[in-house]
Amino acid sequence: xxxxxxxxxxxxxxxxxxxxxxxxxxxxxxxxxxxxxxxxxxxxxxxxxxxxxxxxxxxxxxxxxxxxxxxxxxxxxxxxxxxxxxxxxxxxxxxxxxxxxxxxxxxxxxxxxxxx
Amino acid sequence: xxxxxxxxxxxxxxxxxxxxxxxxxxxxxxxxxxxxxxxxxxxxxxxxxxxxxxxxxxxxxxxxxxxxxxxxxxxxxxxxxxxxxxxxxxxxxxxxxxxxxxxxxxxxxxxxxxxx
Numbered sequence: 440x441x442x443x444x445x446x447x448x449x450x451x452x453x454x455x456x457x458x459x460x461x462x463x464x465x466x467x468x469x470x471x472x473x474x475x476x477x478x479x480x481x482x483x484x485x486x487x488x489x490x491x492x493x494x495x496x497x498x499x500x501x502x503x504x505x506x507x508x509x510x511x512x513x514x515x516x517x518x519x520x521x522x523x524x525x526x527x528x529x530x531x532x533x534x535x536x537x538x539x540x541x542x543x544x545x546x547x548x549x550x551x552x553x554x555x
Numbered sequence: 556x557x558x559x560x561x562x563x564x565x566x567x568x569x570x571x572x573x574x575x576x577x578x579x580x581x582x583x584x585x586x587x588x589x590x591x592x593x594x595x596x597x598x599x600x601x602x603x604x605x606x607x608x609x610x611x612x613x614x615x616x617x618x619x620x621x622x623x624x625x626x627x628x629x630x631x632x633x634x635x636x637x638x639x640x641x642x643x644x645x646x647x648x649x650x651x652x653x654x655x656x657x658x659x660x661x662x663x664x665x666x667x668x669x670x671x
Contacts (some may be wrong), residue, residue, distance in 0.1 A: 482662040545597035
């Protein structure tokens with residue numbers, strides 16, 4: 440079945456450094472790749488996403504890259520701040536019907552700690 | 556309400572009892588997903604609906620688990636003859652009609668189930 444592997448499981452960086460989280464997916468038909476951030480005790484929230492027809496997408500300090508051939512995608516956070524500390528989840532799905540959702544599979548999560 | 560609403564927020568039950576978890580999605584959202592999330596882990600896919608149609612139930616652990624969304628809005632996840640291993644946070648999420656195959660999932664606060 441579909442599977443999404445995420446690494447590392449924990450990541451600790453100094454404030455101002457960059458952080459990179461990597462994911463691989465098994466379903467070659469996957470075409471949508473979102474990233475969610477979950478703060479302690481709260482619900483996951485979307486921070487950035489990318490579709491398979493795009494190789495890279497950036498939003499301020501956050502960027503995501505996609506390598507369809509290798510079936511992996513990565514989240515890059517630059518100039519990290521203490522408020523970036525949270526658990527980050529990658530996910531992958533395939534779009535079955537143009538305007539309707541597909542099965543979204545999440546990775547196991549990366550706990551990011553940004554030390555001031 | 557403005558967001559996805561789940562009830563009950565907390566449920567403690569005895570082994571062998573049936574439980575029903577309710578999800579009220581954001582009005583007009585096409586897709587509705589059920590996930591189970593263990594502490595420190597990624598959301599584990601259970602099932603999802605587009606409108607009232609259950610598109611995929613491959614993540615339901617066994618036949619004690621079932622879900623419905625009869626009118627394409629509110630959904631109920633039912634667990635029959637609960638077991639201790641069913642204890643977890645059950646999260647519902649909804650998403651609007653997709654734009655170009657991409658769509659944010661809006662998660663509810665979750666229903667924490669404890670089976671004694």
